[in-house]
Amino acid sequence: MKLNKIFISGLAMLSLTACNDYLEVDPATNVASTDLVFGSEGETRTALYGVYAKVCSDNLFGGKLYNDFQLNSDVDFYANSNEAAAGNQARRFDVRSDANNVETLWNNLYSAVETANEFIFNLKNSDIYAEETEDGAEEAADGTITTIQVPKVTALTQMMGEAKVMRAMFYHELLSYWGDIPFTLQATYETDDLNPAITPRQEVSDALIADLRHAAEYMYSDKDANIAAPERISKEAAYAMIARLALQAGGYSLNHDAGDANSYKMTRPSNYKEYYQIARDYTKKVIDAGGHALNKSFRDVFVDECNFIVNTGDDVIFEIPFAKETNSNWGYAQGPANGVDTGDETDYSNSAWGATNGGVRTTSFYRYSFDESDLRRDYICGLWYYNSQGLPTMRFNDYSMHNNKWSKLWNTNGLGKSTTSATGINFAYIRYSDVLLMFAEAENEISGPTAEAQDALKTVRKRAFATADWTDMVDGYVADAASSKDSFLKAVLNERKWEFAGENMRWKDLVRNNLYSEKIFFTFLEYYAMAEAMAGTSSYIDMVEEYDGVPYQEQFVTEMYSVLVKNYNDANFPNTGLYMFYVANPYDGTFRNPTSTAPAKYFSDNELDYEAVSPRAITGMSSSSNSVAWTTTALTWTNDDGTMKNQILYSLYGYIRTNQAGNIVVVNNGAAQQFNVNPDNIQDNINRLPAVRYLLPIPEEAIARSSGAYRNYYGY
Numbered sequence: 001m002k003l004n005k006i007f008i009s010g011l012a013m014l015s016l017t018a019c020n021d022y023l024e025v026d027p028a029t030n031v032a033s034t035d036l037v038f039g040s041e042g043e044t045r046t047a048l049y050g051v052y053a054k055v056c057s058d059n060l061f062g063g064k065l066y067n068d069f070q071l072n073s074d075v076d077f078y079a080n081s082n083e084a085a086a087g088n089q090a091r092r093f094d095v096r097s098d099a100n101n102v103e104t105l106w107n108n109l110y111s112a113v114e115t116a117n118e119f120i121f122n123l124k125n126s127d128i129y130a131e132e133t134e135d136g137a138e139e140a141a142d143g144t145i146t147t148i149q150v151p152k153v154t155a156l157t158q159m160m161g162e163a164k165v166m167r168a169m170f171y172h173e174l175l176s177y178w179g180d181i182p183f184t185l186q187a188t189y190e191t192d193d194l195n196p197a198i199t200p201r202q203e204v205s206d207a208l209i210a211d212l213r214h215a216a217e218y219m220y221s222d223k224d225a226n227i228a229a230p231e232r233i234s235k236e237a238a239y240a241m242i243a244r245l246a247l248q249a250g251g252y253s254l255n256h257d258a259g260d261a262n263s264y265k266m267t268r269p270s271n272y273k274e275y276y277q278i279a280r281d282y283t284k285k286v287i288d289a290g291g292h293a294l295n296k297s298f299r300d301v302f303v304d305e306c307n308f309i310v311n312t313g314d315d316v317i318f319e320i321p322f323a324k325e326t327n328s329n330w331g332y333a334q335g336p337a338n339g340v341d342t343g344d345e346t347d348y349s350n351s352a353w354g355a356t357n358g359g360v361r362t363t364s365f366y367r368y369s370f371d372e373s374d375l376r377r378d379y380i381c382g383l384w385y386y387n388s389q390g391l392p393t394m395r396f397n398d399y400s401m402h403n404n405k406w407s408k409l410w411n412t413n414g415l416g417k418s419t420t421s422a423t424g425i426n427f428a429y430i431r432y433s434d435v436l437l438m439f440a441e442a443e444n445e446i447s448g449p450t451a452e453a454q455d456a457l458k459t460v461r462k463r464a465f466a467t468a469d470w471t472d473m474v475d476g477y478v479a480d481a482a483s484s485k486d487s488f489l490k491a492v493l494n495e496r497k498w499e500f501a502g503e504n505m506r507w508k509d510l511v512r513n514n515l516y517s518e519k520i521f522f523t524f525l526e527y528y529a530m531a532e533a534m535a536g537t538s539s540y541i542d543m544v545e546e547y548d549g550v551p552y553q554e555q556f557v558t559e560m561y562s563v564l565v566k567n568y569n570d571a572n573f574p575n576t577g578l579y580m581f582y583v584a585n586p587y588d589g590t591f592r593n594p595t596s597t598a599p600a601k602y603f604s605d606n607e608l609d610y611e612a613v614s615p616r617a618i619t620g621m622s623s624s625s626n627s628v629a630w631t632t633t634a635l636t637w638t639n640d641d642g643t644m645k646n647q648i649l650y651s652l653y654g655y656i657r658t659n660q661a662g663n664i665v666v667v668n669n670g671a672a673q674q675f676n677v678n679p680d681n682i683q684d685n686i687n688r689l690p691a692v693r694y695l696l697p698i699p700e701e702a703i704a705r706s707s708g709a710y711r712n713y714y715g716y
Contacts, residue, residue: 038126041155048159051119051166054112056327059104061320061427063329065173066504067360068101071694072652074519075497075506077363079399080653081646093654093667095696097716103699105177109170116167117187120160129156131218150217155226157218162233164215165241168208169429172245175201176508177696179253182710185211195706202269205249209278212242222317223291231310231321231426236286240317240430243279243286243438250275251512254695256713263669264714266514266691276445283439287456292317292432294463299379303574305426306331306410317430324415324424331425333360334502335407336395337385342418349390349618350578352414356407357421358385360502361400365526368550368587369497373469376498378572380404383560384581389619392581394633396560399527399647403502410574433460433499440492449488454478457488460495489513507694517655517689521666522547524656525677527648528664531637534558535644543679556589558635563599563628564618565610579618582610584630595630655692666690670715 037047055061069090070076078091087096095102123129136150151157167185174181183199184191185207215238220226222234229237250272256264269275286292294315296304301315310319322328337358338350362381370377382402384392395402408415408423415423436456443453458474465473481491496509510516525544530552532538545552561584567576584602585591594602599612615624637645649658656666656675665672668690678684697716 038122038128040128044123044126044128044156044159047119047122048162051112051116051163052321054115055166055169055320056322057108057112058327058329058421059108060112060173061169061429062322062327063333063421064101064105064108066427066502067329067333069105069177070360070502070504071507072520072523073506073510073516074523075362075366075501076403076504077361077366077400077523077651078359079647080651082653083646083650085653089653090696092650092652093693095654097697097700097703097712099697099699102696103701105696106699106702109174110182112170113167113174114188116163116170117185118189119163120167120185121187121190123156123160123163129160131157153218153220158220158227161215161219161235161238164211165233165238168212168241168245171204171208172241172248175204175248176511178698179255179695180204183207195709198710201253202249205245205275209242209245209249212238212245216242221289221291222312223289229312230316230319230428233318236289236291237318237430239282239285240435240438243282243435243442244430246275246278246282247438247442247512248508250279252514253511254691254693254714261711261713262715264691264693266511266517268514273446276442279438280442280446283435283442286317286432286435287439292435294433294459298376298463299571299574301428301431302405303410305428306406306408306574307412308424308426310426315431315433316428317432317435319426319428322424322426325419325422326424328423328425328427329357329421330427331406331408331410331423332356332421334358334402335404335409336382336402338409339386339388340417341388344388346620347417348388348620350386350409351390351417352577353409353411353575354415354417354419356409358382358402360403362403362501363523363526364399364401365523365548365550365552365556366501367401368552368555369494369548371465371473372587373466373473374464374498375466376464378586380501383583383586386578389621389624390579391615391618391624392564392579394560394562394581394631396557396633397635399637399645399651404573405502407575409578428503433463434496434505436460437492437496437499441489444485444488444492448485449482453488454482457481457492457495460499464498511694516692516694518686520652520655520692521685521689524652524664526552527637527651528644530556531644531648534635535638535642539679540677543682547682552589554590555587557585557587557591558589559593560633560635561585561591561594561630562633563612563630564615565612568609568611579613582608582612593632595632599628599630667693 038044072078072091080089080092085094088099088101132152133149134152136148138146138148180198180201181204182196183204184196216235219235219238222229222236227234252266252268254264255267291313296311296314304311335356335358338353338356340351340355367377367381380403382404383396384394385402387393406425436459440453440456443450458478461474462470481488493509493513497506507516510519525540529538529540529544533541533553541553562581564579565582567573567578567580569576573580584594603610612628614626614628616626637648639645654667659665663674664677666675693714695714697712698710703710
């Protein structure tokens, strides 16, 4: 069951509780009637849905934050061929303060903050709200029971907590993208202050953590029937949000020296372990609550969301509840692109699902990072898409792979031929696997790879591998990783890499651990070295192989052999109504060309249960080939003259690229400088790398409205 009423009532409430642009609020006209809106529990709930509606905006968690502002990394990747600065492409670290999309993101996040602040102020000052205590029991280690006073949870204190968690979600993104930010926990009409002061990020984090630590104790557990978890925010979701904020606060981030507008470097607070302790303690609270497990398969967590199935007590702790035909780009931007021509009256095999964009993708190298027995790999990593006649087309000859976690195509019945975005597919914003891995990371930082930290990592890996593989891939793998604090952290971050592709986490994980510059550097070299190798020889491929631990010269596929087949319930491709490719060599670059053997005989010889089909059998068009045959797709990352394609050179433009002379340059404190790569010493290259300027500039319009109170740093 989905809470679609959130959107019907919540969108209507926005006219009462917030403006379109927070920094243009007119405090004299923005005051909702407290008596009218907050006079009863039911009306208050309707007002709360106005805050949820902000979360669900396609300009925020419904789309933009996971598309335009999911920054490139060694996992999530958007190829770009522009060889010059564009000024509005955050994904490749190429933005200016006049970028319209940056201003839109800023305004929408602050508008959402204002909506939450107004709700919190009005509820707190209403006649019906009170925070009280009641008798509770505390059991000592010796079994002695003591009566203590504990917070009394009511529907109203629960709603207050939900609003505060959502406010923290908005501020978490502002901290991630801007660092030090204008900050207030008061509604504008409380203060008449249209320009809250820029506040150091640590102070912002401290205030938000303290706020949530109090509010969480007045919230219902998600095991309680009083809330419709996981589509509404529970105590456990609040605990997880505290941990997320604490890890962000204790980790590294981009900072500037006082008064220095141009230079920047990565630093972390001196008391960072205090934040890791908070993260450890609050993730442990979620684990000890016992309300969640990883019982469903990794695949089914996302397939169920694509079919509007809401599961309780499993991986998802809080999933953002969207409404079909109203909002959410989830499943439209992810998964295979699906071309549907609504002007064509013919219904092809893919028509029932409507068009998809499929633009949220991974690097071409991401799929090689998995162990071959990892059950997540072949589900996540999509190699093909569909044209407007339902014919599968290889994505292989490209610079990225589809991320198939969510897709409209996984919906059993299809959303309709004329549909595009506004899928209504939920997004799992907080997952139990995230809590387990946050716990493992924090525990490791404080006490090393303890048994508890290892168990948390094992729990995630058990879902990722068949039971028969647990001895090697769970117990053995974790035991090896636990040989040191550093190796265990690497294992935890790798697990997050394989678990959270497309969820806007990878670049934040790398920033927090001061690994972003290193990973971006080697992501560039992966493409650069492989393009060199395909053209002849490469100076860097051996170093890249050593760094990644992957023998790309053997494993990387430059010529892929595939044949069209019917889908016989392939576990990694949930849509059984669509035709698909059987790929003979998805991960083996030395695979012997099979095209001399007819597909039917090849399947028979290899005991494979597939039936090959022709393009005509799929499209029904006489113009399509009637041949049942192999297709050979060659990878071409160089131009006819042997030079590399622009997508290789400029997709990471704002940090690393080549200059007009063909030299590799990195951007250091805003200036592009030649970087002489040392192919014989990985650590020497890492040691010389500058920080990535991942933070966005404060929009010019906001600076102008502040009359100079706001200013940009980091070379903007």
